[in-house]
Amino acid sequence: MKLSRDGVVATLTLDRPEVKNALDQTMWEGLREGIAEVARDDGIRVLVVTGAGGDFCAGADLSGAREGEHPLARMDWIGQIAASLHELPKPSIAKVDGVAVGAGWNLALGCDLVVATPSARFSQIFAKRALSLDFGGSWLLPKLVGLQQAKRLALLAEMIDATEAERLGLVTWIKPPEEIDAFVAAKAAELAALPPVAVSQTKRLLHDGADATMREALDNEGRAQTINFATADVPEAFNAFLTKTTAVYTGQWAVK
Numbered sequence: 001m002k003l004s005r006d007g008v009v010a011t012l013t014l015d016r017p018e019v020k021n022a023l024d025q026t027m028w029e030g031l032r033e034g035i036a037e038v039a040r041d042d043g044i045r046v047l048v049v050t051g052a053g054g055d056f057c058a059g060a061d062l063s064g065a066r067e068g069e070h071p072l073a074r075m076d077w078i079g080q081i082a083a084s085l086h087e088l089p090k091p092s093i094a095k096v097d098g099v100a101v102g103a104g105w106n107l108a109l110g111c112d113l114v115v116a117t118p119s120a121r122f123s124q125i126f127a128k129r130a131l132s133l134d135f136g137g138s139w140l141l142p143k144l145v146g147l148q149q150a151k152r153l154a155l156l157a158e159m160i161d162a163t164e165a166e167r168l169g170l171v172t173w174i175k176p177p178e179e180i181d182a183f184v185a186a187k188a189a190e191l192a193a194l195p196p197v198a199v200s201q202t203k204r205l206l207h208d209g210a211d212a213t214m215r216e217a218l219d220n221e222g223r224a225q226t227i228n229f230a231t232a233d234v235p236e237a238f239n240a241f242l243t244k245t246t247a248v249y250t251g252q253w254a255v256k
Contacts, residue, residue, distance in 0.1 A: 001030025002052075003037060008045040009188045010038050017053025020099055024061040031107075032081045039088055045192040047088065048184060049111055050095040057104025059125060060134075075134065078103075082136040085110040086207070089200040091191045095184045097177065101125045101159075103135035109144065110136055112203065113172045115184050120162040122170065127157040143210055144169055195233035195249035201225075230255045 002013040012034040014021035023031070038047045051057055060078075085092065085107070094100075094108035096116040101123040108114050108122075124141070126133055133141070133154055141150035145168045153160075165171040175183045191199070201224035209217045228234060232254040233247075240247035 001027050001034060003030075003034045005044065006185075008043060008192045009048060009185075010034075010041075010044045010046070011048040011050065012038070014049075014051040014057050017051075017055065019061065020055040020058035021051040021053070021104070022058045022061040023103060024063075027061075028078060028081065032084065035081065035084045035088060038090065039084070045090055045196055046188045047090060047092040047111075048095055048188055049092060049107065051098070051104075055098030056094070056096040056100040056120070057107055058099055059102025059104045062129075078135065082106070082110060086136065089203070090196070091199060091203065093184055093188060093191075095180060096120045096162075096171075097180070099123075102129075103137075106133075106135035106137040106140060109140045109170065113187065114165075114170065115173045115175055115180060115187070116162040116165065116171045117177050117180055118162050118174055119177070120165070120171075120174075121159050122162075122165050123157055123159040124154045125157050127155060193249070195228075195231070195237065195247075196251040197231050197233060198228050201227060 002011075002015050004011050004013070012031070014023070014027060014031075016022060016024070016027060021027075035047075038044050091113070092111040094111035094114045096108050096114060097120055099121050100108050101121075102125045105122050105124060124133060124137060126137075132138075137154070141153060144150075145153070149168060152158075160168075162171055162174050166174055173183065205217070205220055205224055208220055212220065230253060232252045233249045235254070236247045236249060239245075
């Protein structure tokens with residue numbers, strides 16, 4: 001696992017290309033530590049998750065469990081990694097080429113946006129391994145595609161291509177291999193230029209709103225908007241609008 005940084009954009013690269021970046025114990029730990037590092041570093045505004053060697057991730061390496069560890073304890077530990085990505089207060093982009101299957105696909109779906117090449121392939125492979133969904137798939141899939149299509153993907157464990165994934169709303173954009181790096185970099189820069197507090201609040205509102213009543217969502221929106229008004233970014237945005245200049249957002253607290 002490699003964590004690199006280009007200005008305010010961090011890239012977490014799954015780096016076991018010889019096994020299509022399957023997640024063994026070392027990779028799981030690197031993923032956990034990488035997400036935590038991005039979360040606590042105020043200088044990072046966007047996370048990109050990708051895989052080395054032409055594949056995103058072939059899922060969990062089932063031979064990688066620690067000796068003597070109870071499976072339930074292990075799954076709880078892995079689940080905490082999925083939760084940390086979901087709860088990351090910064091936008092994330094999955095850049096997918098090749099295979100993204102099992103936990104590897106759910107890792108991509110755990111990001112806020114997914115950009116794939118035409119050759120990307122996706123599968124909730126679990127049923128063909130006598131397993132059930134994990135790494136958040138049982139929550140993510142129904143939210144993204146509805147219950148019936150989620151059942152199709154999970155029960156049949158079929159492999160789908162990028163076009164079908166885009167049609168289902170599981171891929172945000174498809175870009176040719178020669179364009180995907182520049183496209184993701186441009187989208188990351190676009191996200192990074194936005195007011196960080198407002199973006200974080202919006203991401204959390206959308207997540208919470210998926211399970212909230214209308215009244216709960218309205219209350220959450222009110223609290224978030226109050227937080228936004230207390231930052232320097234709101235007057236900066238209004239001033240930029242009035243003067244037709246480009247706003248520079250810092251997320252700084254501006255209440256005296």
